[in-house]
Amino acid sequence: MHPVLKLIAQRLALSVLLLLAASVLIFAGTMILPGDVAQSILGQSATPEALANLRAELGLNDPPVARYFAWLGGALHGDLGTALTNGRDIAESLGVRLKNTLFLAFWAALISVPLAILLGLIAVRYEGRWPDKAISGVTLASISIPEFLIGYLLMYFVAVKLGWFSSVAMINDSMTLGQKLNAIALPVMVLTLVVLAHMMRMTRAAILNVMQSAYIETAELKGLSGFDVIRKHAFPNAISPIVNVVMLNLAYLVVGVVVIEVVFVYPGMGQYLVDHVSKRDVPVVQACGLIFAAVYIGLNMIADIVSILANPRLRHPK
Amino acid sequence: MNDQLDYLASRVTARKMSRREFMGRAAALGISASLASSLFASAARAAGPVKGGTLKMGSVGGESTNSLDPALALSQVSYHVLYAFGEKLVNVAPDGTLEMRVAESVEANDDGSVWTFRIRDGIEFHDGKPLTAEDVMKTMERHSNEESQSGALGIMRGIQSMAVDGKNFVVNLTEPNADLPYLMNDYHLMIQPNGGMDDPATRIGCGPYKVEVDEPGVRHTFSKFENYWDDTRGHADSLEILVLNDATARMAALQSGQVHVVNRVEPKIADLLRRAPNINVYNVGGPGHYVFIMHCDTPPFDNNDLRMALKYAINREEMVDKILRGYGTVGNDMPINAAYPLFDDTIPQRSYDPEKAAEHYKKSGHDGSPIILRTADGAFPGAVDAAALFQQSAQAAGIPLEIKREPNDGYWSEVWNVKPFCASYWGGRPVQDQMYSTAYLSTADWNDTRFKNAEFDALLLQARAELDEPKRKALYSKMGMMVRDEGGLICPMFNDFVEATTSNVQGWEPNPDGDTMAGRWSSKLWLE
Numbered sequence: 001m002h003p004v005l006k007l008i009a010q011r012l013a014l015s016v017l018l019l020l021a022a023s024v025l026i027f028a029g030t031m032i033l034p035g036d037v038a039q040s041i042l043g044q045s046a047t048p049e050a051l052a053n054l055r056a057e058l059g060l061n062d063p064p065v066a067r068y069f070a071w072l073g074g075a076l077h078g079d080l081g082t083a084l085t086n087g088r089d090i091a092e093s094l095g096v097r098l099k100n101t102l103f104l105a106f107w108a109a110l111i112s113v114p115l116a117i118l119l120g121l122i123a124v125r126y127e128g129r130w131p132d133k134a135i136s137g138v139t140l141a142s143i144s145i146p147e148f149l150i151g152y153l154l155m156y157f158v159a160v161k162l163g164w165f166s167s168v169a170m171i172n173d174s175m176t177l178g179q180k181l182n183a184i185a186l187p188v189m190v191l192t193l194v195v196l197a198h199m200m201r202m203t204r205a206a207i208l209n210v211m212q213s214a215y216i217e218t219a220e221l222k223g224l225s226g227f228d229v230i231r232k233h234a235f236p237n238a239i240s241p242i243v244n245v246v247m248l249n250l251a252y253l254v255v256g257v258v259v260i261e262v263v264f265v266y267p268g269m270g271q272y273l274v275d276h277v278s279k280r281d282v283p284v285v286q287a288c289g290l291i292f293a294a295v296y297i298g299l300n301m302i303a304d305i306v307s308i309l310a311n312p313r314l315r316h317p318k
Numbered sequence: 319m320n321d322q323l324d325y326l327a328s329r330v331t332a333r334k335m336s337r338r339e340f341m342g343r344a345a346a347l348g349i350s351a352s353l354a355s356s357l358f359a360s361a362a363r364a365a366g367p368v369k370g371g372t373l374k375m376g377s378v379g380g381e382s383t384n385s386l387d388p389a390l391a392l393s394q395v396s397y398h399v400l401y402a403f404g405e406k407l408v409n410v411a412p413d414g415t416l417e418m419r420v421a422e423s424v425e426a427n428d429d430g431s432v433w434t435f436r437i438r439d440g441i442e443f444h445d446g447k448p449l450t451a452e453d454v455m456k457t458m459e460r461h462s463n464e465e466s467q468s469g470a471l472g473i474m475r476g477i478q479s480m481a482v483d484g485k486n487f488v489v490n491l492t493e494p495n496a497d498l499p500y501l502m503n504d505y506h507l508m509i510q511p512n513g514g515m516d517d518p519a520t521r522i523g524c525g526p527y528k529v530e531v532d533e534p535g536v537r538h539t540f541s542k543f544e545n546y547w548d549d550t551r552g553h554a555d556s557l558e559i560l561v562l563n564d565a566t567a568r569m570a571a572l573q574s575g576q577v578h579v580v581n582r583v584e585p586k587i588a589d590l591l592r593r594a595p596n597i598n599v600y601n602v603g604g605p606g607h608y609v610f611i612m613h614c615d616t617p618p619f620d621n622n623d624l625r626m627a628l629k630y631a632i633n634r635e636e637m638v639d640k641i642l643r644g645y646g647t648v649g650n651d652m653p654i655n656a657a658y659p660l661f662d663d664t665i666p667q668r669s670y671d672p673e674k675a676a677e678h679y680k681k682s683g684h685d686g687s688p689i690i691l692r693t694a695d696g697a698f699p700g701a702v703d704a705a706a707l708f709q710q711s712a713q714a715a716g717i718p719l720e721i722k723r724e725p726n727d728g729y730w731s732e733v734w735n736v737k738p739f740c741a742s743y744w745g746g747r748p749v750q751d752q753m754y755s756t757a758y759l760s761t762a763d764w765n766d767t768r769f770k771n772a773e774f775d776a777l778l779l780q781a782r783a784e785l786d787e788p789k790r791k792a793l794y795s796k797m798g799m800m801v802r803d804e805g806g807l808i809c810p811m812f813n814d815f816v817e818a819t820t821s822n823v824q825g826w827e828p829n830p831d832g833d834t835m836a837g838r839w840s841s842k843l844w845l846e
Contacts, residue, residue, distance in 0.1 A: 047763045050467045057467075086385035086534060087519065093382070155570045167570040168376075168577075170537060170560060262564050265571075267536040275381040275535055278727060284383075 004315060007308050015301045019293060023075075026289035027068045030282045071286060080287040085279050090287050094272070098291065100171060101268040104184055105253035108191040113246055116196050120203025120242075121235070125226050127208065136204075139197035151190050151263040158186060169264040187264045191257065195249040202245035206238035213237075240307035247303035254299075255292045322347055327361040355598075359824065367825060371845040373554035375834070376568045376577035380561030382535030387518040388508040389461060389468035394581060394833050395561055397505055399538050401837030402557055403444070403523040404508030407435055407454065407487075408499055410748045410836065412829040414659050416499055420449065420509050420524065421487075430494040430785055435487045435502075442545045443511050444521070444528045451482045456513025458489075461506060470506035472756060472763065494783035496790070500749045505837065526552030526841045535561055540840075553825070553844035572597065578823045578845065581834045583816040584699070585643035596821045601645050601814040602828035605657040605746025605753070608641070608698040608813060609649075610691065610708065612806035613768040616738040618689065622804060623682035628689075629668060629808055630675035631712040637810040640707060641700040645816050649809030652798045653744060653753050657812070657830045660750060660787065662795035665802070675715035688720035692733050696726030697741035704810070705741055735766045742766065743813075748831060750794050751782050758801060767806030774800050822846050 038054040055061065074081055080090040119139070123132040142150065159167035165185040175183070210216065211234055219229045258270030269288060276284035308314050326343055340361075344354035380395030388400050407421040418424070421435040441449040460466065462474035478492045489498065511522050521529040526548070527540035540557040560577060562568040565584050572580045573594060583591060583599060592599045612619035612628070619625060634648040647655065650667055693705040702723060709719040724733050724740075733740050747753040756762060759778060760770040774797060781793035801807060817834050819826065825843045829836035835843075 047472050049464075050469075050471050053465050054467045057465075083383065085383035086387075086390075088534075097382075152566055155566070160570050160574045163574060166576060167567065167574050168560065168562070172531075172533070172537075263567055265536075265560065265562055265564070265567050267533070271535065272382045275383050279381065279383045281383055 022293035116199035142193040143197035376562035384534040551841040604830040613738040627678035633670040672715035692740040698743040
């Protein structure tokens with residue numbers, strides 16, 4: 001077998017194993033949350049009879065191990081069960097939320113990733129001069145401000161004062177793509193500002209690292225211009241760390257944007273998860289946890305595979 | 319100038335002039351903007367409601383876990399959704415009287431132990447089926463039977479049996495209760511087809527609006543139900559309730575005109591919002607109160623002197639000023655205030671008195687160890703700050719309080735009604751009997767102060783069966799004094815409902831019975 005294929009197969013197997021381990025952790029984690037589902041559903045006004053009735057109905061009296069395997073079996077068949085709190089099919093409601101989350105993440109990534117890499121390249125080209133310093137300064141400032149504050153500032157100036165975009169990024173199926181893009185304009189801006197610095201700095205550092213190599217000097221000596229050296233010789237060799245940090249940020253865009261969702265009232269998965277955690281709706285929390293874990297592991301696996309493929313020593317073994 | 323103003327107002331009443339035009343002309347006459355605005359509102363009100371448009375509300379308190387099942391409703395969004403598509407036997411009107419809705423009339427027998435509700439003719443469910451007394455009975459059964467998970471289960475307890483007699487729905491009580499019709503005002507008791515026995519979370523209701531989109535935790539939309547029986551309600555063609563849990567997002571949506579109505583305006587920004595253009599802010603005192611509760615049966619709180627010491631050691635005025643920013647009134651260590659019928663306003667107001675507190679503290683013989691007060695942000699808005707203020711005012715009286723901050727998560731299951739001293743809130747009830755039987759009767763499930771007093775219980779039952787109002791008022795006054803002087807409740811403040819609308823919304827009517835006109839914004843407001 002080709003060593004690259006073998007490596008990739010290893011990565012895949014490892015990812016599946018990791019996902020299983022994550023599923024155990026998720027299940028165990030949801031077991032040790034304080035309070036119980038019945039109490040959380042009925043809240044402050046719960047009476048003991050109502051609580052006992054609800055507990056029995058939800059099957060909260062079965063042993064946890066049996067519940068884990070029943071759940072895992074269902075999840076493998078695509079059946080995530082029904083939400084304890086409102087009795088809806090989880091796969092269905094989660095599907096809508098996941099689609100929304102991916103929609104937002106996609107547009108944020110589409111803008112932020114090329115922008116970050118481009119800015120990184122410019123920063124390297126003008127290293128130590130004003131464009132480099134300006135890019136670093138602005139992106140570091142934007143990552144240092146808490147994201148909700150950037151959100152509120154944009155909301156106040158762009159939505160309330162200027163009225164350009166909506167402060168409520170609520171999208172639904174009856175909207176056209178244009179309307180949806182208009183609705184998510186502000187959250188996309190905030191997310192771009194938040195993830196830009198990390199990717200930009202990493203691109204800059206990775207390429208600068210390569211720029212110290214002897215073959216870069218050779219390239220310069222044979223008369224290539226600054227950008228050509230970076231594009232043809234430095235960037236391809238720096239791709240592995242850049243892909244890693246890009247994937248990390250993509251994962252963040254999918255799993256870490258609950259604050260932005262709350263601020264802009266975006267119907268994504270983060271808010272959905274938080275609501276169900278606070279109501280101890282265990283099946284939903286587990287399903288969300290599993291999907292988040294799968295996204296994280298999947299993206300990291302892609303980063304690994306790209307790094308492997310980008311390494312000529314692995315691509316062309318002796 | 320008055321003639322001209324009258325003329326302008328008449329143009330508004332005849333719907334010949336817009337708000338913008340009216341404001342401009344009034345300004346030309348030298349009328350201040352706020353006066354012009356109120357003149358416009360009264361002229362527009364005289365014109366009667368305008369039909370049509372989409373009325374949008376941004377509401378706090380919605381989760382993706384919400385269901386349409388009225389029995390499970392708990393937070394504000396569910397409350398407003400229920401009032402939009404459902405209807406109960408009765409409502410409590412803004413002046414505290416009963417307003418007949420699905421029931422056309424209600425009568426009691428001589429001692430108040432049998433109540434007969436006559437069900438109104440010609441009410442239809444959204445699927446076209448007529449509403450019958452049978453549906454009403456099934457609804458009440460679902461909220462009171464053994465499998466019930468309903469938030470209204472507690473108040474249905476005194477019912478011995480129910481029956482249908484033609485168009486009448488008859489309730490037999492285990493003991494007389496003069497307030498029974500008020501209990502039917504509970505918002506969980508929306509009448510459903512066959513009582514929701516077939517499908518508890520059915521979209522079919524009998525309210526002024528039909529459910530169109532139901533995305534829990536995101537938005538709910540409704541369209542006008544053409545066959546609704548009452549033409550004077552439900553002016554907009556459609557409704558939208560957007561779940562805006564974040565306070566800043568809610569205010570931004572109101573200011574940028576994406577919603578017309580918002581609830582839960584935070585007291586600290588209410589005055590700022592009042593100054594914003596084209597926004598009206600409303601507040602109304604209600605029966606809701608923020609409290610610190612002590613378990614009367616757990617040391618050291620089993621000593622009445624210590625309880626009195628803590629009651630004297632809290633500065634109520636300061637709490638209203640700093641926590642509610644004036645949007646509320648001081649409490650008097652009893653769960654009742656002027657928002658309740660039969661309230662006795664001659665009961666003396668307790669105030670901050672460090673000397674008396676120190677005196678009682680000394681008499682209690684407490685060993686001087688810090689008393690642990692548990693609090694969390696989720697206990698009530700500002701609960702952590704309120705606990706800190708309490709700590710300081712108690713310190714001045716020589717009483718050491720130790721604040722233990724608990725996570726919001728699990729507060730209602732792990733701390734409230736479990737730990738002996740903590741911060742909490744009560745939403746209040748429409749009548750005194752219901753408030754006392756929910757939380758101060760010895761046997762009540764939610765007796766969160768563990769107040770057990772046989773004499774009090776006897777008085778409560780006596781008052782419940784007493785149909786003579788002055789006598790009843792005297793009984794309630796006596797009970798209030800008992801809770802105030804012996805109970806485990808420290809009630810520093812009653813909070814106002816603070817809400818806001820854009821200025822093109824008309825028909826506002828403050829109602830202390832609940833959030834945003836007690837849920838009736840959807841059927842009573844209109845867009846001009």
